[in-house]
Amino acid sequence: MSLDEFFAHPGSSKKREMSKRGVKAKASSDLVASNCPEKETMCDAEDALSTLRDDVIVDKVTSNISKYMDIKISEVIKPINELTEKFDNLIERMETVEQRVSDLEDVTATNEPRIAALETQLKKAMERLESFENQSRRQNVRIVGLKEGAEGRAPVDFFKKWIPEVLGLQQGAITVDRAHRTGPPMRLTGTEGPRAVLVRLHYYTDTQRILQAARAKGTVNTEAGKVSFYQDFSAEVARKRKESANARKALREAGIKYSFLYPAIIKIFNPDGTSSSLATIQDVKDYSM
Known part of the structure; x- marks a missing residue:
């Protein structure tokens, strides 16, 4: 409520104030009249009334300003209280998160030596596993470049005779356990060129003889194409x-x-x-x- 509205619509409280002012003014007038000349008494009474009126106005204005400020402050304090509550919740959650992170760091610091030891053991285990795998391949010979289908439907019998012939082995026959092409057929992969052949020999000494003869001969040309012999890894x-x-x-x-x-x-x-x-x-x- 503005000051104009307040003074434009006087209420019962204003009437009471004016009545009190009249009583006070009369008392002051009587007091002045008993002690002062008539003119001086009237001037002093007017001064007293003016002073009393100013005091009433100041009191009323102060009261209205206080009420207005209380309303506005309450409107500001409400969202501030809400924000304060939210900040308190955030602080509480952050403290919880910090505690969890601290606990995780402690656990990580404790587990780091164990993880390092496990990594070392795993590396050694993988190296041993790779060594075992390559040892199991020692009796294999990988043949690259042989035309698809040259081995026919009996690849074991074919390579048992074909390998000594193309390499010129003079130390007797070789014993072949298995023989097959590696990977899916070309029609499924869309690749060009024949697939490699993996020949599993019964004796490791036969594998060594074949690889030594292939290195000594260099290029091996056959009716089924140029072929190369490699150790299997x-x-x-x-x-x-x-x-x-x-x-x-x-x-x-x-x-x-x-x-x-x-x-x-x-x-x-x-x-x-x-x-x-x-x-x-x-x-x-x-x-x-």
Whole structure:
């Protein structure tokens, strides 16, 4: 309520105030009249009335301002109280989260040595598993380039006769346990070229004889196409050996003597009689030919 509205609509409370003012004014007038001349008494009475009126106005204005301020402050305090409550909830939740994070950090710090030990054990176990896998492949020979279907419907009998003939083995027959193409048929994959053949020999010595004869002969040309003989390795060892293929080719072109050791180690024979072993692809890159 504005001051104009307040004074434009006087109520019962205003009448009571005016009545009180009249009583006070009369009392003051009587008091002044008994002690002062008539003119002075009237002037003093008017001053007293003016002062009393000003006091009443100030009191009323102050009261209205106080009420107005109380209303406005209550309107502001309400959303502030709501925000304060929300902040309190957020602080409580953050404290809970911080405690949980602290607990997790403690658990992680405790488990780090155990995890490191488990990783070491797992690495050793994987290395042993890979070693076992490659040992189980020692009696395998991988033949690449043989025309699809050349082995017919009896691949074991075919390779038992075909391998000694194309390699010129003179130390008797070989014993073949299994023979099959690797991977799905070409019509399903859409790839070009024949699939590799995996031949499982009964004796490891036969495997060694075949690989030595293939290396000595170099290129093996047959009626079924140009073929190559390789030792069979696991996928991981095959990947490592493939990564160093370009480096071995560069060594051969440079006339540097080297040997290729299992699993994928290049042993270079230096002119001064020493040797260098390149076990990783980074070692190959760092080696200066």
